Amino acid sequence: MLSILGTTWGLLTGFRASLYETGWLPCHNLELPVISIGALSVGGAGKTPTTALIASLLSEAGVQPAILSRGYRRKSTAALLVSHGDGRGPVVAVDQAGDEPFWLASVLPTVPVVVAKRREEAAHVALAAAAVTPDVFLLDDGFQHLRVARNANLLIVNPEEPFWEDTPIPSGRLREAPTAATRADGFLIVGDDTDATMGLHNHFPEHPWFELTRQTPCYWSLGQEIPRAWPTNENKSATETRLKGSVFAFAGIARPERFFEDLEADGVTLKGQCTFPDHHEFRAQDVTRVIKMAQKCGADTLVTTEKDAVRLPSKRFRLPLRVWGYRLQTSSPETLVSWLKELTGLSSIPDAA
Known part of the structure; x- marks a missing residue:
């Protein structure tokens, strides 16, 4: 029964994605380039720490990001500016922001953070109210948020639980069928696992991938x-x-x-x-x-x-x-940032001094 339900869920989510791809459901283009960071699994993939790493790397390279998040389980309902990006960190309470956006605003005080159910609304708030002018939007947990078009679609891979060996919920831990990974422009492998890297390369030989490792807790x-x-x-x-x-x-x-x-x-x-x-x-x-x-x-x-x-x-x-x-780190930050700049059309921005 669970297997049937998982297959059904995979078919439904695949049909939903096809409606966006064919234009039957609207996909919004934001005013700035967009980098989406997300995962296929339902939880614990490291999406928010990965978003923090990407934001830090871009900032160090002279690119000003703004983070757009849903703000899961927050008490507020309207689009809300969590951090102006002026160095103060979060300017609202954690229950209004959601714990993950609040944490992002705390560790990235010079990066604007905005929460909204619809990320296009968050983008408008970021452009209108942030203390700094962003160059690029980062969608935290954005892989399934198909309402917004993106220039770079990054998919996180957990080497201990490779998605190509898993199934959709409730029979497995995936939000979509493994074939949804073809929407990704590249993969971020959180951990050092040769078997997982080889498996990823075998399934997606044309996609670039980058290894992320944890710094000492x-x-x-x-x-x-x-x-x-x-x-x-x-x-x-x-x-x-x-x-x-x-x-x-x-x-x-x-x-x-x-x-x-x-x-x-x-x-x-x-x-x-x-x-x-x-x-x-x-x-x-x-x-x-x-x-x-x-x-x-x-x-x-x-x-x-x-x-x-x-x-x-x-x-x-x-x-x-x-x-x-x-915190996460990568052994090839320059290569990753250069690739992201190329995808987003931001290669002309000089690296920070």
């Missing part, structure tokens, strides 16, 4: 500003790369088990763990529950993800709380 105290420049050997004053003591972890993200596995791989002594739904709006009773569970299992430190940390109702806990986060 770090921990910082709740209430500290999210690191904007990722710590290096010369700049570790506010963060740690190791978490000591007996730890209790909690998370409300798409794939919490990966977070717990990462902690254990980092050598963390994990006494217990607790999960909440993805994008969960934490309340005081949730915090009380977490603390009681941690104390019951003998933990002396709490840890959560930076995506969860922005949704916590208080910055004060009866136990020390550390925030875990990571």
Whole structure:
């Protein structure tokens, strides 16, 4: 039954895509070039960290991006400017922006971030109200948002779960059939996996691909500003790369088990763990529950993800709380940026000094 439902969903999403491709449904051209970053899987693919990396690389190359996001699970309904891009970071509360746009605005304070159900509305707001003039729009989680035309369509690949071996929901974890990947202009492989790279090349030999890897995860105290420049050997004053003591972890993200596995791989002594739904709006009773569970299992430190940390109702806990986060990097940033400039017609913009 699940297999039949998955096949049906794949056919329906393929039919929807064909309506946009043939012009039966309108596809809007924005005032600026568009780069879309997305995935076929339903969650935990690393779309938002990848968007942050692309925005950073473009900024460093002298190209001013503006990020357009849906703002999933936000309480506001109208198009909303989350960050002016003037260095202040988010100017609205996390529940109004959505946790992912709020995080993007926090780590990329010189990049305008706008949320709207329809990205063309977000683009209008970015052009009218941002403090800087963007050169290009980035669609965060935009692969299925076919209402907007794009110059570069980037698809994220998880080498541990290659999409060409998966099926659409509910029988698998894909939003569309694997054949939808043919819409991509290029692939971003999040992780170093030779088998996955070979598999991708075999299925899509004409498509360029770029490997992204994680920088060493770090921990910082709740209430500290999210690191904007990722710590290096010369700049570790506010963060740690190791978490000591007996730890209790909690998370409300798409794939919490990966977070717990990462902690254990980092050598963390994990006494217990607790999960909440993805994008969960934490309340005081949730915090009380977490603390009681941690104390019951003998933990002396709490840890959560930076995506969860922005949704916590208080910055004060009866136990020390550390925030875990990571950033992505690529070994070929110049090649990636040059390719994106070519696709978007921005090659004439000189690299930043």
